Amino acid sequence: MHMKRRSKAVRLAVVLSVGLVLVLGGCAGEKTGKPDFIQSETNQQITLADPLGNVTVVNKRPQRVIVLMNSILDLWYLAGGTAVARVTGEENVPAEAKDIEQVGGFGTPNAERIVALKPDLVILTSTTAAHRALEEVLKQNGITCLYVNYQTYDDFISYLDLFTRITGREDIFNTKIRSIKEEVTAIANKVSAQPKPRVLILFATTKAVQSELPNSLVGDMTKRLGAVNIAGDAPVEGAARVDFSMERIIERDPDYILITTMGDEATVRAKIKQDLESSPAWAELRAVKEGNVRYLDKELFIYKPNARYAEAMGALAKILYPGARLK
Numbered sequence: 001m002h003m004k005r006r007s008k009a010v011r012l013a014v015v016l017s018v019g020l021v022l023v024l025g026g027c028a029g030e031k032t033g034k035p036d037f038i039q040s041e042t043n044q045q046i047t048l049a050d051p052l053g054n055v056t057v058v059n060k061r062p063q064r065v066i067v068l069m070n071s072i073l074d075l076w077y078l079a080g081g082t083a084v085a086r087v088t089g090e091e092n093v094p095a096e097a098k099d100i101e102q103v104g105g106f107g108t109p110n111a112e113r114i115v116a117l118k119p120d121l122v123i124l125t126s127t128t129a130a131h132r133a134l135e136e137v138l139k140q141n142g143i144t145c146l147y148v149n150y151q152t153y154d155d156f157i158s159y160l161d162l163f164t165r166i167t168g169r170e171d172i173f174n175t176k177i178r179s180i181k182e183e184v185t186a187i188a189n190k191v192s193a194q195p196k197p198r199v200l201i202l203f204a205t206t207k208a209v210q211s212e213l214p215n216s217l218v219g220d221m222t223k224r225l226g227a228v229n230i231a232g233d234a235p236v237e238g239a240a241r242v243d244f245s246m247e248r249i250i251e252r253d254p255d256y257i258l259i260t261t262m263g264d265e266a267t268v269r270a271k272i273k274q275d276l277e278s279s280p281a282w283a284e285l286r287a288v289k290e291g292n293v294r295y296l297d298k299e300l301f302i303y304k305p306n307a308r309y310a311e312a313m314g315a316l317a318k319i320l321y322p323g324a325r326l327k
Helices: 002-029 070-078 111-116 135-140 153-167 170-191 217-224 246-252 265-277 306-320
Strands: 038-041 045-049 055-059 065-067 121-125 144-148 198-204 209-212 256-261 293-295
Touching: 038 153, 045 153, 055 144, 065 070, 070 121, 070 153, 070 306, 111 135, 135 144, 153 170, 153 217, 153 306, 170 306, 198 217, 198 246, 198 265, 209 217, 209 265, 217 256, 217 306, 256 265, 256 306
Parallel strands: 065 121, 121 144, 198 256, 256 293
Antiparallel strands: 038 045, 045 055, 198 209
16 A cells, blocks of 8 residues: 555656756747757857858857957847947947947957957858958967857847857847747748738949849748748848849739838939839839839848847738738
8 A cells, every 4th residue: 555655656757857848948938949959068168160151169158359340249239148249330339339339440440459359259151251351461460250140030030049158148038039039920920821922132333233132131021921022032142132124023013012121211212213113114113103112111121130130020020911900
Protein backbone atom coordinates (compact mmCIF):
# COMPACT_ATOMS: atom_id res chain seq x y z
CA MET A 1 0.00 0.00 0.00
CA HIS A 2 2.80 2.39 0.96
CA MET A 3 4.67 1.45 -2.23
CA LYS A 4 1.65 2.35 -4.37
CA ARG A 5 1.26 5.72 -2.66
CA ARG A 6 4.98 6.43 -3.08
CA SER A 7 4.81 5.43 -6.76
CA LYS A 8 1.86 7.79 -7.36
CA ALA A 9 3.67 10.59 -5.53
CA VAL A 10 6.77 10.13 -7.68
CA ARG A 11 4.72 10.17 -10.89
CA LEU A 12 2.92 13.32 -9.75
CA ALA A 13 6.21 15.00 -8.93
CA VAL A 14 7.58 14.16 -12.37
CA VAL A 15 4.47 15.53 -14.11
CA LEU A 16 4.61 18.73 -12.07
CA SER A 17 8.33 19.14 -12.78
CA VAL A 18 7.87 18.73 -16.53
CA GLY A 19 4.94 21.15 -16.50
CA LEU A 20 6.98 23.70 -14.57
CA VAL A 21 9.83 23.45 -17.09
CA LEU A 22 7.41 23.97 -19.97
CA VAL A 23 5.79 26.97 -18.31
CA LEU A 24 9.08 28.60 -17.37
CA GLY A 25 10.57 27.88 -20.79
CA GLY A 26 7.67 29.54 -22.58
CA CYS A 27 6.90 32.46 -20.30
CA ALA A 28 7.27 36.13 -21.15
CA GLY A 29 7.62 35.44 -24.89
CA GLU A 30 11.21 34.27 -24.50
CA LYS A 31 13.22 33.41 -27.60
CA THR A 32 13.09 29.74 -28.47
CA GLY A 33 15.65 29.86 -31.28
CA LYS A 34 18.29 32.10 -32.76
CA PRO A 35 18.97 33.70 -36.15
CA ASP A 36 20.32 31.26 -38.73
CA PHE A 37 23.57 33.21 -39.12
CA ILE A 38 24.59 32.65 -35.48
CA GLN A 39 26.86 29.62 -35.40
CA SER A 40 27.62 29.41 -31.69
CA GLU A 41 27.30 31.44 -28.50
CA THR A 42 28.90 31.49 -25.06
CA ASN A 43 28.53 33.86 -22.13
CA GLN A 44 31.36 35.98 -23.56
CA GLN A 45 31.17 35.68 -27.36
CA ILE A 46 29.00 35.08 -30.40
CA THR A 47 30.33 33.45 -33.57
CA LEU A 48 28.37 34.24 -36.72
CA ALA A 49 28.51 34.17 -40.51
CA ASP A 50 28.13 37.68 -41.92
CA PRO A 51 26.56 38.63 -45.29
CA LEU A 52 30.04 38.80 -46.89
CA GLY A 53 30.73 35.16 -46.06
CA ASN A 54 33.11 35.91 -43.19
CA VAL A 55 33.00 34.04 -39.89
CA THR A 56 33.12 36.75 -37.22
CA VAL A 57 33.58 36.45 -33.47
CA VAL A 58 31.96 39.30 -31.52
CA ASN A 59 32.68 39.86 -27.84
CA LYS A 60 29.58 40.55 -25.80
CA ARG A 61 29.00 43.84 -23.98
CA PRO A 62 31.43 45.96 -26.05
CA GLN A 63 32.28 49.33 -24.51
CA ARG A 64 33.44 51.40 -27.51
CA VAL A 65 31.12 50.89 -30.46
CA ILE A 66 30.99 52.85 -33.73
CA VAL A 67 27.99 52.44 -36.05
CA LEU A 68 28.30 53.60 -39.66
CA MET A 69 24.62 53.79 -40.62
CA ASN A 70 22.14 55.78 -38.57
CA SER A 71 19.18 53.43 -39.01
CA ILE A 72 21.41 50.64 -37.67
CA LEU A 73 22.52 52.98 -34.88
CA ASP A 74 18.85 53.40 -33.95
CA LEU A 75 18.45 49.62 -33.92
CA TRP A 76 21.58 49.25 -31.76
CA TYR A 77 20.22 51.70 -29.18
CA LEU A 78 16.82 49.98 -29.29
CA ALA A 79 18.69 46.81 -28.30
CA GLY A 80 20.18 48.52 -25.26
CA GLY A 81 23.51 49.49 -26.82
CA THR A 82 25.46 52.75 -26.80
CA ALA A 83 28.06 54.15 -29.18
CA VAL A 84 31.06 56.48 -29.11
CA ALA A 85 30.68 57.63 -32.72
CA ARG A 86 28.37 57.60 -35.74
CA VAL A 87 28.13 59.06 -39.23
CA THR A 88 26.66 62.44 -40.15
CA GLY A 89 22.92 63.01 -40.60
CA GLU A 90 19.96 63.47 -38.28
CA GLU A 91 17.40 60.93 -39.49
CA ASN A 92 17.06 57.76 -37.39
CA VAL A 93 19.52 59.08 -34.80
CA PRO A 94 18.44 58.31 -31.20
CA ALA A 95 18.28 61.35 -28.93
CA GLU A 96 21.02 59.88 -26.75
CA ALA A 97 23.37 59.72 -29.76
CA LYS A 98 22.78 63.19 -31.22
CA ASP A 99 25.97 64.65 -29.74
CA ILE A 100 28.41 61.77 -30.02
CA GLU A 101 31.42 62.12 -32.30
CA GLN A 102 30.94 61.86 -36.06
CA VAL A 103 33.40 59.98 -38.29
CA GLY A 104 32.37 61.11 -41.77
CA GLY A 105 29.33 60.47 -43.90
CA PHE A 106 27.51 57.20 -44.50
CA GLY A 107 29.18 56.82 -47.90
CA THR A 108 32.44 58.51 -46.86
CA PRO A 109 33.51 57.16 -43.45
CA ASN A 110 36.93 58.35 -42.29
CA ALA A 111 39.15 55.34 -41.51
CA GLU A 112 41.76 57.36 -39.60
CA ARG A 113 39.19 58.91 -37.28
CA ILE A 114 37.56 55.52 -36.69
CA VAL A 115 40.87 53.84 -35.79
CA ALA A 116 41.92 56.79 -33.58
CA LEU A 117 38.84 56.26 -31.38
CA LYS A 118 40.04 52.71 -30.61
CA PRO A 119 36.65 51.00 -30.92
CA ASP A 120 36.19 47.40 -29.85
CA LEU A 121 33.35 46.96 -32.38
CA VAL A 122 32.41 48.70 -35.63
CA ILE A 123 29.00 47.91 -37.17
CA LEU A 124 28.84 48.39 -40.95
CA THR A 125 26.57 47.51 -43.88
CA SER A 126 27.64 44.83 -46.35
CA THR A 127 25.81 46.56 -49.23
CA THR A 128 27.92 49.74 -49.15
CA ALA A 129 31.24 49.73 -51.03
CA ALA A 130 32.82 52.32 -48.73
CA HIS A 131 32.04 50.10 -45.74
CA ARG A 132 33.43 46.97 -47.36
CA ALA A 133 36.61 48.89 -48.16
CA LEU A 134 37.20 49.48 -44.44
CA GLU A 135 37.40 45.79 -43.55
CA GLU A 136 41.13 45.29 -44.12
CA VAL A 137 42.34 48.40 -42.29
CA LEU A 138 40.05 47.79 -39.31
CA LYS A 139 41.12 44.18 -38.96
CA GLN A 140 44.79 45.18 -39.26
CA ASN A 141 44.21 47.38 -36.22
CA GLY A 142 42.59 44.59 -34.25
CA ILE A 143 39.08 46.03 -34.53
CA THR A 144 36.11 43.67 -34.83
CA CYS A 145 33.92 44.37 -37.88
CA LEU A 146 30.27 43.36 -37.77
CA TYR A 147 28.70 43.56 -41.24
CA VAL A 148 24.91 43.51 -41.49
CA ASN A 149 22.39 43.59 -44.33
CA TYR A 150 19.16 45.03 -42.94
CA GLN A 151 16.41 45.31 -45.58
CA THR A 152 13.19 43.63 -44.44
CA TYR A 153 11.05 42.94 -41.38
CA ASP A 154 12.70 39.54 -40.90
CA ASP A 155 16.07 41.31 -40.86
CA PHE A 156 14.72 43.75 -38.26
CA ILE A 157 13.79 40.85 -35.97
CA SER A 158 16.99 38.87 -36.61
CA TYR A 159 19.37 41.77 -36.02
CA LEU A 160 17.50 42.90 -32.92
CA ASP A 161 17.85 39.34 -31.64
CA LEU A 162 21.60 39.44 -32.38
CA PHE A 163 22.11 42.92 -30.94
CA THR A 164 20.28 42.13 -27.69
CA ARG A 165 22.44 39.03 -27.30
CA ILE A 166 25.55 41.18 -27.78
CA THR A 167 24.40 43.89 -25.35
CA GLY A 168 23.16 41.34 -22.82
CA ARG A 169 19.66 42.81 -22.98
CA GLU A 170 17.60 39.82 -24.10
CA ASP A 171 14.87 41.18 -21.84
CA ILE A 172 14.26 43.93 -24.42
CA PHE A 173 13.70 41.37 -27.15
CA ASN A 174 11.39 39.35 -24.91
CA THR A 175 9.20 42.35 -24.03
CA LYS A 176 9.27 45.38 -26.35
CA ILE A 177 10.06 43.43 -29.50
CA ARG A 178 7.53 40.76 -28.68
CA SER A 179 4.90 43.53 -28.54
CA ILE A 180 5.94 44.87 -31.97
CA LYS A 181 5.79 41.38 -33.47
CA GLU A 182 2.32 40.80 -32.05
CA GLU A 183 1.05 44.11 -33.45
CA VAL A 184 2.48 43.43 -36.92
CA THR A 185 0.95 39.95 -36.96
CA ALA A 186 -2.42 41.30 -35.81
CA ILE A 187 -2.49 43.91 -38.61
CA ALA A 188 -1.69 41.28 -41.26
CA ASN A 189 -4.38 38.97 -39.86
CA LYS A 190 -7.04 41.70 -39.98
CA VAL A 191 -6.60 42.21 -43.73
CA SER A 192 -5.97 38.58 -44.66
CA ALA A 193 -9.54 37.98 -45.86
CA GLN A 194 -9.69 41.17 -47.96
CA PRO A 195 -9.37 41.16 -51.80
CA LYS A 196 -5.69 41.52 -52.68
CA PRO A 197 -4.86 44.78 -54.46
CA ARG A 198 -2.24 45.00 -57.21
CA VAL A 199 0.46 47.47 -56.31
CA LEU A 200 3.25 49.34 -58.07
CA ILE A 201 5.93 50.64 -55.69
CA LEU A 202 8.16 53.37 -57.08
CA PHE A 203 11.44 54.53 -55.56
CA ALA A 204 12.23 57.98 -56.90
CA THR A 205 15.33 60.17 -56.63
CA THR A 206 16.36 63.30 -58.47
CA LYS A 207 18.16 61.06 -60.99
CA ALA A 208 15.94 58.04 -61.57
CA VAL A 209 12.64 56.30 -60.89
CA GLN A 210 12.65 52.54 -60.33
CA SER A 211 10.21 49.85 -59.22
CA GLU A 212 10.73 48.21 -55.86
CA LEU A 213 10.78 44.43 -55.58
CA PRO A 214 9.27 42.28 -52.81
CA ASN A 215 12.64 42.15 -51.00
CA SER A 216 12.75 45.94 -50.51
CA LEU A 217 11.51 47.57 -47.31
CA VAL A 218 8.11 48.61 -48.70
CA GLY A 219 7.93 45.59 -51.00
CA ASP A 220 8.29 43.28 -48.01
CA MET A 221 5.60 45.17 -46.08
CA THR A 222 3.09 45.00 -48.94
CA LYS A 223 3.81 41.28 -49.34
CA ARG A 224 3.14 40.71 -45.64
CA LEU A 225 -0.15 42.52 -46.06
CA GLY A 226 -1.11 40.23 -48.95
CA ALA A 227 -0.89 42.78 -51.78
CA VAL A 228 0.43 41.71 -55.20
CA ASN A 229 3.52 43.59 -56.41
CA ILE A 230 3.16 43.92 -60.20
CA ALA A 231 6.98 43.98 -60.53
CA GLY A 232 7.36 40.90 -58.34
CA ASP A 233 8.21 38.58 -61.21
CA ALA A 234 11.05 40.74 -62.48
CA PRO A 235 13.74 40.13 -59.85
CA VAL A 236 17.42 40.78 -60.37
CA GLU A 237 19.63 38.75 -58.07
CA GLY A 238 20.76 40.87 -55.13
CA ALA A 239 18.71 43.89 -56.21
CA ALA A 240 15.80 45.47 -54.35
CA ARG A 241 14.82 47.74 -57.28
CA VAL A 242 14.60 47.39 -61.06
CA ASP A 243 13.79 49.49 -64.09
CA PHE A 244 10.18 48.85 -65.11
CA SER A 245 8.80 50.24 -68.35
CA MET A 246 5.64 52.29 -68.75
CA GLU A 247 4.43 49.60 -71.15
CA ARG A 248 4.57 46.98 -68.36
CA ILE A 249 2.84 49.34 -65.93
CA ILE A 250 0.03 49.95 -68.42
CA GLU A 251 -0.27 46.22 -69.13
CA ARG A 252 -0.59 45.34 -65.43
CA ASP A 253 -2.64 48.42 -64.46
CA PRO A 254 -2.14 48.52 -60.67
CA ASP A 255 -4.84 49.39 -58.16
CA TYR A 256 -2.38 51.45 -56.11
CA ILE A 257 0.83 53.29 -56.89
CA LEU A 258 3.02 53.86 -53.83
CA ILE A 259 5.91 56.29 -54.15
CA THR A 260 8.91 56.63 -51.85
CA THR A 261 11.30 59.52 -52.41
CA MET A 262 14.96 60.11 -51.61
CA GLY A 263 16.35 63.63 -51.76
CA ASP A 264 14.56 66.94 -52.14
CA GLU A 265 10.91 66.00 -52.55
CA ALA A 266 9.95 68.94 -54.78
CA THR A 267 12.73 68.04 -57.23
CA VAL A 268 11.79 64.36 -57.09
CA ARG A 269 8.14 65.12 -57.80
CA ALA A 270 9.24 67.17 -60.80
CA LYS A 271 11.23 64.14 -61.99
CA ILE A 272 8.16 61.92 -61.69
CA LYS A 273 6.06 64.45 -63.56
CA GLN A 274 8.64 64.57 -66.35
CA ASP A 275 9.26 60.82 -66.60
CA LEU A 276 5.82 59.39 -65.87
CA GLU A 277 2.97 61.86 -65.55
CA SER A 278 3.80 63.46 -68.89
CA SER A 279 2.77 60.24 -70.62
CA PRO A 280 -0.90 60.28 -71.75
CA ALA A 281 -1.11 56.65 -70.68
CA TRP A 282 -0.42 57.60 -67.05
CA ALA A 283 -3.80 59.32 -66.76
CA GLU A 284 -5.52 56.14 -67.95
CA LEU A 285 -4.13 53.95 -65.16
CA ARG A 286 -6.70 52.64 -62.68
CA ALA A 287 -4.70 53.93 -59.69
CA VAL A 288 -4.51 57.44 -61.16
CA LYS A 289 -8.20 57.56 -62.09
CA GLU A 290 -9.27 56.41 -58.63
CA GLY A 291 -6.93 58.74 -56.75
CA ASN A 292 -4.79 55.94 -55.41
CA VAL A 293 -1.33 57.36 -56.08
CA ARG A 294 0.26 57.87 -52.67
CA TYR A 295 3.54 59.41 -51.57
CA LEU A 296 4.74 57.55 -48.48
CA ASP A 297 6.15 59.11 -45.31
CA LYS A 298 9.96 59.05 -45.44
CA GLU A 299 10.31 58.47 -41.72
CA LEU A 300 8.38 55.22 -41.95
CA PHE A 301 9.13 53.98 -45.45
CA ILE A 302 12.60 55.22 -46.47
CA TYR A 303 14.45 55.29 -43.18
CA LYS A 304 14.04 52.01 -41.31
CA PRO A 305 10.95 52.20 -39.06
CA ASN A 306 12.54 50.08 -36.29
CA ALA A 307 10.45 50.64 -33.11
CA ARG A 308 7.71 52.14 -35.35
CA TYR A 309 7.37 49.03 -37.53
CA ALA A 310 3.81 48.33 -36.39
CA GLU A 311 2.89 51.98 -37.06
CA ALA A 312 4.30 51.71 -40.59
CA MET A 313 2.44 48.48 -41.27
CA GLY A 314 -0.77 50.00 -39.96
CA ALA A 315 -0.39 53.11 -42.14
CA LEU A 316 0.20 50.96 -45.22
CA ALA A 317 -2.74 48.69 -44.39
CA LYS A 318 -5.04 51.75 -44.21
CA ILE A 319 -3.98 52.76 -47.73
CA LEU A 320 -4.31 49.32 -49.30
CA TYR A 321 -7.42 48.19 -47.41
CA PRO A 322 -9.50 51.32 -46.72
CA GLY A 323 -12.57 49.25 -45.85
CA ALA A 324 -10.87 46.98 -43.33
CA ARG A 325 -11.42 47.34 -39.59
CA LEU A 326 -7.90 47.65 -38.21
CA LYS A 327 -8.78 48.59 -34.62
